[in-house]
Amino acid sequence: MATPPKLVFERSFDPQTGKAVAVAPGLMRVTAPNASPYTFTGTNSFLVGHEQLALIDPGPDDSAHRAALEQAIAGRPVSAIILTHTHRDHSAGAAQLAAELxxxxxxxxxxxxxxxLRPGETNALRRSSDWELQPDRVLRDGETILAGDLELLVHTTPGHCANHLAFGLAGTDTVLTGDHVMGWNSTLVASPDGSMAHYLESLEKLIALPYRRYVPAHGGPIEDGPSYARALLAHRQERNRQIIAAVEQGARSIPAIVRALYPDVSLPVRRAAAMTVGAQLEYLADLGRLRLRSGLLGLRVSL
Structure with missing residues (x-):
């Protein structure tokens, strides 16, 4: 088996927040001013098309970002507002812009x-998700849609959340990957909002598709997307091995595993790590690699 590429994150991205930046022919990026430990430099919104447009991921409900998008649209007709998924950093601005446009x-x-949800379980991303938003059209895997005056191919990529989609620009090697693959960091997968099994399956699916250039919703383009995605896949598989090793060495809870695997990370990153470790534990338990049980002190792990 070939050695997977080394995983290297690219964090030198200049978002040029609020400005329309050309990414590819017929594709413009406008980055929202919502930088954070979870969103990197902010959410990238995209305008697809030339004389007629579609808007992908309108981002947060932010008046400055809305004004920047309207300036970039420059009066051209917008045929649809399209979402990669319904986490609020991508979708909170959708309803108002849909009405205005x-x-x-x-x-x-x-x-x-x-x-x-299991008895007594809570969804850590409940407040980060847009539960009330309803689509005028539900997009299906494998269909081709007219986005402005260009075509997009729809690819379901669940894992980060259940309704996550990626969009290939027809006739090009470019795919918009949303939060499924990002060059600045690995993707947060928090069960039950997301699923590690689905995430890994979607990574393999994306690698097999005929795209080379990945354009994510946070950070800059990834020029060799398949190699980077293979490195992400290997990274997750190595994390699974590290979790098993931590349990073998006596770690019996998510906090104990996080301390073993991420000893020096900041508090916000530690919270994200705990959510992803929880998703990986669930994945490993489903494979029969370890056992989970709920107790008064939270989830307990054993071999």
Whole structure:
């Protein structure tokens, strides 16, 4: 088996926040002013098309970002507002812009959990998700849609959340990957909002598709997307091995595993790490690699 590429994050990206930046022919980026430990330099909104446009991921409900998008649209008709998924840093501005631009909302169905909540369980991303937003059109895997005056190919990529989509620019080697693959960091997967099993399956699916250039919703383009995605896949598989090793060495809870794997990270990153470790534990338990049980002190892990 070939050695996977080394995973290297690219964090030198200049977002040029609020400005329209050409990414590819017929594709413009406008980055929102919502930088954070979870969104990097902010959410990238994209305008697809030339004389007629579609808007992908309108981003947060922010008046400055809305004004920047309207300036970039420059009076051209907008045929649809399209979402990669319904986390609010991507979708909170959608309803108002849809009304202002008289454009329908297209995405992969209303926000939903990757699996039902278990007794006593809470969804850590409940407030970060747009539960009330409904699509005018539900996009399906494999269909081709007219976005402005260009065509997009729809690819379901669940994992980060259940309704996540990627969009290939027809006739090019470019795909918009949303939060599924990002060059600045690995993707947050938090069960039950997301699913590690689905995320890994979607990574393999994306690698097999005929795209080389990945354009994510946070950070800059990834020029050799398949190699980077293979490195991400190997990274997750190595994390699974490290979790098993930590449990073998006595770690019996998510906080103990996080301390073993991420000893020096900041508090916001530690919270994200705990959510992703939880998703990986669930994945490993489903494979029969370890056992999970709920107790008064939270989730307990054993081999």
């Amino acid at each position: 008289n454009a329908p909302l297209w995405f992969g169905g209303a926000h939903r959990l990757s699996r039902p």
